[in-house]
Amino acid sequence: MKKLYILLSLGLLFSSCKKFLETEPTDFVSPGNYFKTETDINTALAGVYDVLGKTGTYGRSFYVEFDLNDQWFDSRSTVITGMTVNNYTTSEATVNTTWELLYDGVKRANIFLENVDRAEIDTRKKNIAKGEAMFLRAYYYFLLCNYWGDVPLRTTSVTSAKEVNFKNTPSAQVYDFVVTEMEKAADLVDISTAYSYNSRITKTVVWGILARVNLKMAGAPLNKTERYAEARKWAKMVIDDGKHKLNPDYENVFIKMCRDEYDTQYRESMWEVEFNKISTGGQEEEGSVGSINGIANSDRTFGYSYGVPRVTQKYFDSFEPTDSRRDWNIGPYSYGTVNGVANSRVYFSPTQIYNRFSAKWRREYETAQPKNLGTTPINFPILRYADVLLMFAEADNEVNGPTQEAIDYVEMVRKRGYAIDLKGRIIKTINISAGGSGYTAAPTVNISGGGGTGATAVATISNGSVNAINIISRGAKFTTVPTITFSGGAGTGAAATAVLTELTDANIDRSISKPVFKELIRAERNRELGYEGLRKFDLVRWGEYLSTMENLATEIRLGAPSTYKFAATGAANVTSRDVLVPIPSREIMLNKAIIQNKGW
Numbered sequence: 001m002k003k004l005y006i007l008l009s010l011g012l013l014f015s016s017c018k019k020f021l022e023t024e025p026t027d028f029v030s031p032g033n034y035f036k037t038e039t040d041i042n043t044a045l046a047g048v049y050d051v052l053g054k055t056g057t058y059g060r061s062f063y064v065e066f067d068l069n070d071q072w073f074d075s076r077s078t079v080i081t082g083m084t085v086n087n088y089t090t091s092e093a094t095v096n097t098t099w100e101l102l103y104d105g106v107k108r109a110n111i112f113l114e115n116v117d118r119a120e121i122d123t124r125k126k127n128i129a130k131g132e133a134m135f136l137r138a139y140y141y142f143l144l145c146n147y148w149g150d151v152p153l154r155t156t157s158v159t160s161a162k163e164v165n166f167k168n169t170p171s172a173q174v175y176d177f178v179v180t181e182m183e184k185a186a187d188l189v190d191i192s193t194a195y196s197y198n199s200r201i202t203k204t205v206v207w208g209i210l211a212r213v214n215l216k217m218a219g220a221p222l223n224k225t226e227r228y229a230e231a232r233k234w235a236k237m238v239i240d241d242g243k244h245k246l247n248p249d250y251e252n253v254f255i256k257m258c259r260d261e262y263d264t265q266y267r268e269s270m271w272e273v274e275f276n277k278i279s280t281g282g283q284e285e286e287g288s289v290g291s292i293n294g295i296a297n298s299d300r301t302f303g304y305s306y307g308v309p310r311v312t313q314k315y316f317d318s319f320e321p322t323d324s325r326r327d328w329n330i331g332p333y334s335y336g337t338v339n340g341v342a343n344s345r346v347y348f349s350p351t352q353i354y355n356r357f358s359a360k361w362r363r364e365y366e367t368a369q370p371k372n373l374g375t376t377p378i379n380f381p382i383l384r385y386a387d388v389l390l391m392f393a394e395a396d397n398e399v400n401g402p403t404q405e406a407i408d409y410v411e412m413v414r415k416r417g418y419a420i421d422l423k424g425r426i427i428k429t430i431n432i433s434a435g436g437s438g439y440t441a442a443p444t445v446n447i448s449g450g451g452g453t454g455a456t457a458v459a460t461i462s463n464g465s466v467n468a469i470n471i472i473s474r475g476a477k478f479t480t481v482p483t484i485t486f487s488g489g490a491g492t493g494a495a496a497t498a499v500l501t502e503l504t505d506a507n508i509d510r511s512i513s514k515p516v517f518k519e520l521i522r523a524e525r526n527r528e529l530g531y532e533g534l535r536k537f538d539l540v541r542w543g544e545y546l547s548t549m550e551n552l553a554t555e556i557r558l559g560a561p562s563t564y565k566f567a568a569t570g571a572a573n574v575t576s577r578d579v580l581v582p583i584p585s586r587e588i589m590l591n592k593a594i595i596q597n598k599g600w
Helices: 038-053 093-118 123-148 171-186 203-218 227-241 250-258 313-317 385-400 404-417 514-528 535-541 545-559 562-572 585-590
Strands: 072-074 269-273 283-285 309-311 333-338 341-347 380-384 427-437 444-448 453-462 465-476 483-487 492-500
Touching (some): 038 093, 072 562, 093 123, 093 585, 123 171, 123 203, 171 203, 203 227, 203 269, 203 385, 250 380, 269 385, 380 385, 465 492
Antiparallel strands (some): 072 309
């Protein structure tokens, strides 16, 4: 995999900063002796990007601790404090680390932009680098504003150790800065096809993130609804550019990330944070994708995963059974030893919902060897084309009401989710018409005919009769209903019939109303983008985070198996203050001008 970050040792230029407002450390290379050659510029730019891959950002925190939502709960029943159960203080280490990392990124970008024009390199290359740094600085401020609200806005590097007291800048002002900078950057950065990898900032990336920023501004807390038109404009520019498409296979989008492959055919994954390991097996810069949030497994060779996020019944039930995204986002199996074979797939029963793990990235597909214990080289997607289509539809619906164009784009996402173009008609259900009698073991379910292939199912018995059939694979390309028969198990008389999906199952009623379409889009974002660090972001901007989590706590308390009642902990601890995280106590102590967020 081509790596953006490893150009030269970053320690020569940037060292970690204990506090973003402190003066530069003594081992910092003076800009006066740097920023002269193309190598200097590339190294410095890599330093600006480098913040994205840290544990406190997209190495872990942004899709775990900072994104507690109604899709998952912390599987560790003994955890009673921390961000994953919404029980922490202003001295929480993760909050402090992420704050410092983002401001370190701002600092690096400020220094870069103040000195880049001194380099004697090709003007076009210089402008591209300038645009990328400009965008990244704005993006770091977008993240700061999104998580903390009003934050100090610093657009120049610190020149004196006495500069430590800075007031919170109103978030509206920070967002205006973000938009202005990103729009300037869009004119400078290169086109999306300029690179064979997708970790660099390109025009379509900037446009797509501008759509996201404007959607945030249109929602809570600013509620500048005129921004919906801007969000629509930027998302449409990505669509009209024509360089990005949906991969017809939803699973393949994430399998490619696990396998270290760039999808240059479809380019659905528009912007990823890169992680990698060197060929000798050592750790270069790895994240936690798949190891913290995968299917739990203790086998390091196969692919170790802590399996921290487990699924809620609410998220599982948000999918139709035939939506292929359900059993990819949510693991339908665990790993165990079957017939002496380790790491075999052991499928959960229909009632075992809270047992399941988030499974979007599965280490069984990871190819880089040897596999490390707690880290992986699997990339994390910040922006995908499916998100752009849904952002356009959301913004367009707010501006124009349901339009055929917006409906078409949502249908594209839904049809891909249902694998209609990829698999055609599949088995929707297998309904038992007779349980039979005399079964001492579960009989084998045989699926034949119908013109399709690949369908498998297993039966369970109770009191000598078949009482349930669990579909393992729904098959593909059926033209007529297949025949279901049973063999073995020592019993007789069991009978069942299959029901197939229709090619129109993902279609949207063209007469849909604006409010109903709004809710459908929101539901599609939940299903499509699960575990990608965007769910809390959406719920907060829609003004629904507190009520959603309160309802989730009630649902878990009433409906979860007794062994999983603890799953309500994180949701039950949510209060109105949790739409933002606290400004770190250390920052409050050192910066006398800053004001803490309400409730903290």
